[in-house]
Amino acid sequence: MNASVFFQQLINGMSLGSLYALLAIGYTMVYGILRFINFAHSDIFMVGAYFAFFSIVIFRIPWPIAAILSIGLTALVGMAIDRVAYRPVRDAPRISALITAVGVSSFLENLGLVTVGARPKAFESPSFMSKLFHIGDAAITGVAIWVPVITLGFLIVMMYIVYKTKVGMAMRAVSTDIDATRLMGVDVDKVISYTFALGSALAAVGGILWACKYPKISPLMGVYPGWKAFTAAVVGGIGSIPGAMIGGFIIGLIEVMTVAISPGLSGYRDGVIFLVLVIFLLLRPTGILGETLKEKV
Amino acid sequence: MSDKSRKTFLMIIFLCVLFILVWVSDKFLDEYTMRVIRTGLIYIIAAISYNLINGIAGQFSLGPNGFMALGGYMVALLMLPLEQKKFVWFLKPLIWPFNSFSFTKAFFPLAIFFGGMAGALGALVVGFPTLRLRGDYLAIATFGFSQIIIVLANNLISVTNGALGIKGVPEYANIYWCLAWAIITVLFTTNLANSSYGRAMKSIRDDEIAAESMGISIFKHKLLAFVVSGFFAGVSGGLMTSLITTISPSLFSFTMTFNLLIIIVLGGLGSITGSVITAFAFAILSELLRFVESPINLGPIYIPGIAGMRMLVFSFLLVVLMIFYRRGIFGEKELSWDWVLSRFGSKNHQGVKVCPGKTEHF
Amino acid sequence: MSWKNGAFLALDKVSLNFGGLLAVSDFDFILRQGELVGLIGPNGAGKTTVFNIITGQYEPVRGRVFFKGQDITGWRPDRVTCAGIARTFQNMRLFGGLTVLDNVLVSRHSKLKSSVLAAAFNFPGYIKEEREAKIKAMGLLDRLGLADLAHMRAGNLPYGQQRRVEIARALAADPKVLLLDEPAAGMNPEETIRLMEFISGVRNEFGLTIFLIEHDMKLVMGICERIHVIDYGISIAEGTPKEIQDDPKVISAYLGEEACDYS
Ligand SMILES: Nc1ncnc2c1ncn2[C@@H]1O[C@H](COP(=O)(O)OP(=O)(O)O)[C@@H](O)[C@H]1O
Ligand SMILES: [Mg+2]
Numbered sequence: 001m002n003a004s005v006f007f008q009q010l011i012n013g014m015s016l017g018s019l020y021a022l023l024a025i026g027y028t029m030v031y032g033i034l035r036f037i038n039f040a041h042s043d044i045f046m047v048g049a050y051f052a053f054f055s056i057v058i059f060r061i062p063w064p065i066a067a068i069l070s071i072g073l074t075a076l077v078g079m080a081i082d083r084v085a086y087r088p089v090r091d092a093p094r095i096s097a098l099i100t101a102v103g104v105s106s107f108l109e110n111l112g113l114v115t116v117g118a119r120p121k122a123f124e125s126p127s128f129m130s131k132l133f134h135i136g137d138a139a140i141t142g143v144a145i146w147v148p149v150i151t152l153g154f155l156i157v158m159m160y161i162v163y164k165t166k167v168g169m170a171m172r173a174v175s176t177d178i179d180a181t182r183l184m185g186v187d188v189d190k191v192i193s194y195t196f197a198l199g200s201a202l203a204a205v206g207g208i209l210w211a212c213k214y215p216k217i218s219p220l221m222g223v224y225p226g227w228k229a230f231t232a233a234v235v236g237g238i239g240s241i242p243g244a245m246i247g248g249f250i251i252g253l254i255e256v257m258t259v260a261i262s263p264g265l266s267g268y269r270d271g272v273i274f275l276v277l278v279i280f281l282l283l284r285p286t287g288i289l290g291e292t293l294k295e296k297v
Numbered sequence: 298m299s300d301k302s303r304k305t306f307l308m309i310i311f312l313c314v315l316f317i318l319v320w321v322s323d324k325f326l327d328e329y330t331m332r333v334i335r336t337g338l339i340y341i342i343a344a345i346s347y348n349l350i351n352g353i354a355g356q357f358s359l360g361p362n363g364f365m366a367l368g369g370y371m372v373a374l375l376m377l378p379l380e381q382k383k384f385v386w387f388l389k390p391l392i393w394p395f396n397s398f399s400f401t402k403a404f405f406p407l408a409i410f411f412g413g414m415a416g417a418l419g420a421l422v423v424g425f426p427t428l429r430l431r432g433d434y435l436a437i438a439t440f441g442f443s444q445i446i447i448v449l450a451n452n453l454i455s456v457t458n459g460a461l462g463i464k465g466v467p468e469y470a471n472i473y474w475c476l477a478w479a480i481i482t483v484l485f486t487t488n489l490a491n492s493s494y495g496r497a498m499k500s501i502r503d504d505e506i507a508a509e510s511m512g513i514s515i516f517k518h519k520l521l522a523f524v525v526s527g528f529f530a531g532v533s534g535g536l537m538t539s540l541i542t543t544i545s546p547s548l549f550s551f552t553m554t555f556n557l558l559i560i561i562v563l564g565g566l567g568s569i570t571g572s573v574i575t576a577f578a579f580a581i582l583s584e585l586l587r588f589v590e591s592p593i594n595l596g597p598i599y600i601p602g603i604a605g606m607r608m609l610v611f612s613f614l615l616v617v618l619m620i621f622y623r624r625g626i627f628g629e630k631e632l633s634w635d636w637v638l639s640r641f642g643s644k645n646h647q648g649v650k651v652c653p654g655k656t657e658h659f
Numbered sequence: 660m661s662w663k664n665g666a667f668l669a670l671d672k673v674s675l676n677f678g679g680l681l682a683v684s685d686f687d688f689i690l691r692q693g694e695l696v697g698l699i700g701p702n703g704a705g706k707t708t709v710f711n712i713i714t715g716q717y718e719p720v721r722g723r724v725f726f727k728g729q730d731i732t733g734w735r736p737d738r739v740t741c742a743g744i745a746r747t748f749q750n751m752r753l754f755g756g757l758t759v760l761d762n763v764l765v766s767r768h769s770k771l772k773s774s775v776l777a778a779a780f781n782f783p784g785y786i787k788e789e790r791e792a793k794i795k796a797m798g799l800l801d802r803l804g805l806a807d808l809a810h811m812r813a814g815n816l817p818y819g820q821q822r823r824v825e826i827a828r829a830l831a832a833d834p835k836v837l838l839l840d841e842p843a844a845g846m847n848p849e850e851t852i853r854l855m856e857f858i859s860g861v862r863n864e865f866g867l868t869i870f871l872i873e874h875d876m877k878l879v880m881g882i883c884e885r886i887h888v889i890d891y892g893i894s895i896a897e898g899t900p901k902e903i904q905d906d907p908k909v910i911s912a913y914l915g916e917e918a919c920d921y922s
Contacts, residue, residue, distance in 0.1 A: 037433050088620045096619050098357050098436055099562060103615035106555055110612055113605030219605075227444065230437055267452040274441040281434055282426045485779055492778035493768050493789060500754045500765040507752035510714060512740040512769035512832055521775060567756075629756060 004137035009260040010253070015144040015213070017252020018151035022206035023229035024236065024244035025158065026199030032175040032239035033195055036094060039101040040081060041203060042226020043108035046219060048074040048204025049211040050116065053123055063126045071204045078200025079193050087189065112219025125212035143213045154205050155245060161198065162241060171195050175239065224270060228255070231277045237290025246288060251276065304634040312480070323472050331472060332540070337580035338475040339536045342482045343553075344560045344576035345569055346529030351558075352567035352629075353490050354522035355502025360423060360439030361530045361557055363446040366549035367419045368412030368531025369538035370450070373463045375400045375408040376539065381465045389455045405469040409478065409535045416531020417524045419446075424523040429516055443551065450546035462545025470539035478536060482529050487569050487631070489525065498522050499567075552608065556583075559611050562618055563625050571627030583607065666725065667692040667868055668744070668836055673712055673722030674892075682708045684892040686722070690836065695862055695869045697883035699876075699903075701912060705892040706872045707749055710838050713870075714746050715739040726836070741769050745834035747825040749841045749872070755814025759805060759824050760796055762813045766831035767792040799827045803857070818845045830861065839871040843878050851875055855882050880904065888912065 023045055030038045051070035055061040061069065085104050089097045131142040162168035170191045173181045182188045210225065211217050228251050236247025254276060259266045280287065323331060347361045374395045382391055382399070390396060400408050419442075427438040450457045457463070489495050497518045500508040509515050538544045560579050564571025586607050618625070666689035673686045683705045690696055698706050711717045713724055715736040723732045731739055740746075745766070754762050770792075771778075773785035800806045803823045808816065813824055822842060829837060839858070843851045855878050862869055873879045879886060880900040888896040888903060890912040896903060903909055 035433075037437060085616055085620065089623075092619075092623060093355075094433070095351065095355060095357050095566070096623055098433060099558060100616055100619040102359070102555070102558065103612050103619060106608060107612035107616060110605040110609035114603055114609050118604055224444075227437070227441060231441070234434070234437070268448060271445050271448045274445045277438060277441055278426050281430060281438060285430050285434070488781060489775070489779040492775075492785070493764065493771050493773075493792070494775050494778050496757070496761055496765055497768045499757055499761075503754035503756050504752045506716065506736075507748065507754065508765065509736040510716070510740060510746055510748075510752075511766045511828060512737050513765065514735075514737050514769075525775075 005260070007135070008138045008140060009256050011138075011140050011144045011148075013253035013256035014249060015147040015252070016256055017232075017249035018148040019206050019210055019213070019225065019248075020229045020232045020251050021245045021248025022151055022154065022202045022209075023225060024232040024248045025155075025241055026203050027230050028233040028236070028238055028241060028244040029171070029175075029195050029199050031233070033171070033178065033192060034086075034090075034097070036097045037101065037230065038086075038199075039098070039226075040104040040108060041199065042222035042229070043105050043112075044074060044078055044081075044200045044222075045203040045207040045210070045226060046112060046217070046222035047077055047108060048200075048207030049123070049217045049221065050112070051204070052208045052211060053121060053217055057121075057124055067208060070208060071201050074204035074207075075197040075201040078196040078203070082193055082196040087192075109219050109223075116219065118218065118220075120216040120218040123211040123215040123217050125215055129212045147209050147213060150209060151205070154202060158198065158202060159241070167191070167194050171198075228270075228273050231273055233287075234277060235280050235287055237287030240287070240289040243287055243289035300638075303638070307634050307637070315476070315480075319472055319476055333580055333584050335470065335472055335475045335540055336537075337577040338472075338479040339470075339533050339540065340557075340560065340576040340580050341479045341573050342529055342536070343533035344557055344564070344572040345482050345486050346526045346533065347554075347557045348561040348564075348567065348569065348572045349486055349490070349529075350522050350526040352561055352565070352572075353495060353502065354498040354519060356428070356519055356522065357433065357436045358439040358523070358526070359436050359551075359554055360443045361526075362549040362551060362553040363423075363439070363443030364416035364419050364527045364530035365534030365537070365553060366443075366446045366450060366544075366546075367415040368409075368534030369544045369549060370457055370463075371415040371531065372408050372412040372535035372538050373466045373544045374456070375411060376405065376467055376469065377463060377465060378467070385458055385463055385465065386455070388459070388461075392455045395456075402467070402469055405539070406474065409474070409532055409539075412535025412538075413528040413532040416534065417528040419531070420523045420527025421520070424520045424527075428519040428523060440551075443549075443554065447546045447550065457546070460546060462543055462548075464543045466538055466542045466544065468539060468542050470536045475536055475540075478532055482532070483569060483573060486525075486529070490569065494518065494521065502567075555608070555611070559615050561625075562615060565625030565627035565629060567629040568625070568627035568631060570630070570632040571625055575626065586610070665691060667694075667727065668713070668870070669725040670709070670713070671723045671725065673709075673719045673724065675708060675712060675717055675719045681892050683712065683719070683889075686889070686892070686894055688887060688894070690868055690870055692835075692868055693862075693866065695859075695871070695882060695884055697879040697886040698870065698872045698889060699874075699879055699886060700889040704889045706889055707840055708892075709889070710746060710840055710870075710872065713739070713838065714744060737769065740832055740834075743833075743835035744838065745829040745832040745836075746838040747822075747829050747840055747842060749844065751821050751825055753813040753821055753824055753828075755812070757813055758810050759800065759813050759816070760793070760809040762824055763796040763799060763828050763831045764792055766828050767796065770833070796827075796831055799830055802861075803827045819847075819850055822846065826857075830865070834867065836868045836870065839869065839873075841872050841874060843873060843875045851878055854878070858882060 023041065026041045026044070027038060030036065030041070048070055051073050052066055055066035055069055056063065081104055085100055086097065089100050125143070129143045129146055133140045133142065133145055162171060170181070170186050171194065173186065174188055174191045178188060207222070210221070229248065232247035232251040233244045234247070235250055236243025236245065251273060255269050255273060258272045259269055265272070322334070343361060343365060350356050350358050377385070377399060379399050382396060423439060423442045427435050451460050497508070497513045500511065500513060501515055501518055505515060534549060556579065560575045561572055564575035668690040670686055670688040673683060674681070675683045686709060698709065700706050708717065712719050715731070715734045715738070718733050723730055725731065726742060726744060731742065754765065757765070771788055773782065773788055777785045797806060797809065800809055803826060805820065805823055805827060808820065813821065816824065822845065826839070826842060842858070843854055846854060858869065859882055861867060871879070871883065883900060886898065886900055886903045887894060888909050895908050895912060896906045898906070
């Protein structure tokens with residue numbers, strides 16, 4: 001592998017990684033607050049892509065408006081799922097909440113299959129995404145550059161919300177100690193609702209960008225990205241937002257580099273990520289930035 | 298007659314009746330119905346194995362389809378006749394030792410046992426790194442593991458023949474073998490669950506911290522539940538492979554796990570009786586529900602089949618169950634001879650003698 | 660460490676923090692065989708955390724724990740229990756889905772010699788062990804006045820009875836040292852007096868060494884030979900009940916708490 005190919009793959013890895021990061025944040029935020037894996041998050045990502053598909057390809061709404069509309073609608077879907085499915089099982093044993101999440105995930109996937117069909121749909125990405133860039137010897141597609149740039153923009157907005165606004169402070173308080181926060185008079189359910197909205201909005205951004213990068217969308221498109229993003233959240237340290245970002249980039253780079261270094265392994269690209277997960281669980285279960293939580297006895 | 302021998306007696310009678318019933322139905326029912334019954338029995342094995350880890354030990358696994366696949370491939374590799382093996386692996390030769398021998402029909406139960414061992418070994422490998430951790434990592438790790446099995450099945454052509462799968466596995470999983478393995482699974486798991494080991498597993502489910510403080514080795518017992526569960530998952534995968542005579546990576550996809558999840562939740566997490574009944578009902582129901590996915594042609598009206606409709610209904614059912622009917626049909630209750638005896642006949646029946654008398658309350 | 664000679668259970672300058680909060684700091688403590696010692700202190704003083712360090716729930720960041728001369732720091736809780744230290748929990752942790760009898764039997768499991776296969780196939784050796792465990796458990800339940808409830812689901816019992824099941828469950832582990840975390844919490848005065856008698860009774864009967872956290876001063880002063888006072892994770896006083904009662908530091912620690920209550 002020469003330098004320019006390496007550079008190209010580096011950009012590709014960052015690009016893929018930034019999508020995982022967007023998705024990983026939703027997992028990590030919900031886990032941080034509710035200590036539960038929102039299996040449906042990967043399907044929210046798919047829902048976001050379909051909203052964009054319908055508004056752009058079917059209803060011919062201009063790109064920027066369509067994107068904002070889809071992000072908003074996906075945020076509402078996320079909130080609705082929390083309200084309808086997760087809130088009733090909040091105080092049930094943890095396994096009930098997990099089973100519910102698996103059920104919601106499967107529901108969304110099959111709702112997709114029933115309504116839009118299993119056949120992948122062609123997505124129209126905006127023209128600036130398909131322009132080629134030449135940097136030295138390397139030719140890089142616009143998508144590979146724009147995806148991380150747009151992602152970065154959204155991450156900054158998200159960081160601002162979480163670390164600088166009152167809602168964000170409430171989110172962090174709830175994730176540190178949900179009972180104490182409730183005692184201080186914070187409406188915890190509302191904060192959780194906002195968390196789902198924010199996580200789902202980011203998932204929608206991820207879904208739309210994913211559709212630009214791989215312009216065939218299908219109801220099952222979220223399964224593998226979702227699973228890898230969760231691995232990214234674990235690698236970064238579950239519960240930690242900066243950790244999710246770092247984890248996302250690491251997973252993206254590992255995946256791209258595995259295939260780049262040894263094309264024979266391309267059939268195993270998903271397997272490699274599993275290996276990373278197991279290695280982390282064995283050697284550093286708290287991830288890169290996570291801290292050990294001591295359960296109160 | 299003592300209580301214990303009475304129960305043994307009832308058990309023998311019950312098994313005899315069951316056997317006669319099966320023999321009669323094998324004689325008089327058509328091939329299609331018998332297939333549904335055999336599928337139901339295999340689902341029973343898979344569901345009980347899954348309930349052991351989820352309902353009794355309380356550890357949320359999403360990997361039974363992976364363990365079933367391991368059992369399925371093992372049985373396919375052992376049972377496929379040698380000439381058929383040459384025919385199937387035309388892209389790449391089959392690896393040693395499977396390319397040099399095949400089991401004859403008489404060794405079918407042994408092949409199923411090896412299928413179980415493959416599942417158990419898989420469970421050991423996945424459980425070892427993940428069961429040490431508290432929390433929900435198990436769910437995601439087992440999910441990942443079952444995905445890996447599918448990735449490997451697609452890529453390890455010299456073992457699995459890749460996406461084309463393995464065709465021509467002899468159909469030795471007749472009703473008697475299915476029934477025998479189902480009975481073994483029910484009896485073994487029930488006994489295990491009611492034993493001191495089962496109590497330890499349930500204590501972990503109810504409160505891990507307290508269990509550990511009462512001297513229970515959390516890791517050891519989770520791993521135990523996981524490996525036993527993997528064994529029976531492998532058995533059911535092996536039987537299923539023999540029943541439908543082919544195996545390919547798509548046979549044991551995540552949908553299988555999802556179906557099992559519905560079964561054990563509906564039957565009641567932790568209830569073996571519940572799993573038996575709902576697993577059997579599920580096999581019948583999903584045959585009946587097949588029509589929603591196939592096109593319906595009513596003369597002038599033609600309704601095209603809707604792919605995914607069945608799963609959509611099941612997913613909806615699962616969520617509704619979790620919200621409104623979390624305990625399922627049986628809760629954690631079991632149908633036992635104790636219950637039957639106390640209901641019909643023998644008075645003053647008690648499992649353990651309670652000694653009243655010098656009870657000083659403070 | 661000559662001062663620790665003769666100690667059955669000893670904590671040597673143990674410290675633990677949760678984030679920035681120093682929950683236990685340089686805590687020194689010894690328990691001699693057969694003693695009944697109380698640990699008191701205001702809410703949040705770190706009493707339960709001391710128990711959690713002894714039983715291995717938390718590993719101290721500094722300091723060591725010794726039991727019968729052996730360093731048990733960092734042992735997992737199940738190993739500590741098998742070594743002979745059993746406990747109850749302040750906010751009870753019964754196995755809610757199991758019967759009262761099964762709750763107690765769980766503590767016997769680590770003594771079981773039969774293998775899984777022997778248990779699953781009901782081998783005679785296992786049946787015998789199981790029967791003996793049941794007899795032992797029923798005996799304990801009887802001793803605590805719970806025999807009639809043996810087949811009730813533990814989660815359905817009223818508070819006071821759950822506390823007693825917790826004690827029975829801890830005793831079933833055959834401990835040498837029993838750690839009781841606020842055993843009288845939620846009991847009425849009459850029940851508390853019975854509990855006091857019971858604690859002294861089992862101690863003599865089983866030759867136990869007991870370390871007990873309690874808010875009820877009457878109980879602590881009534882049965883403990885020695886009392887240890889902790890505040891903000893620091894050991895502030897130690898002595899006989901009489902000495903503790905008159906100690907100005909203890910009085911101010913408790914007055915401080917009362918002042919907080921009224922503010
Ligand atoms: N797992 C934990 N995580 C964070 N803080 C804890 C944890 N356990 C205890 N604490 C804190 O440590 C302090 C001591 O608690 P504890 O030992 O339970 O007090 P006590 O039993 O004396 O009432 C309290 O401020 C409590 O909030
Ligand atoms: Mg306390």
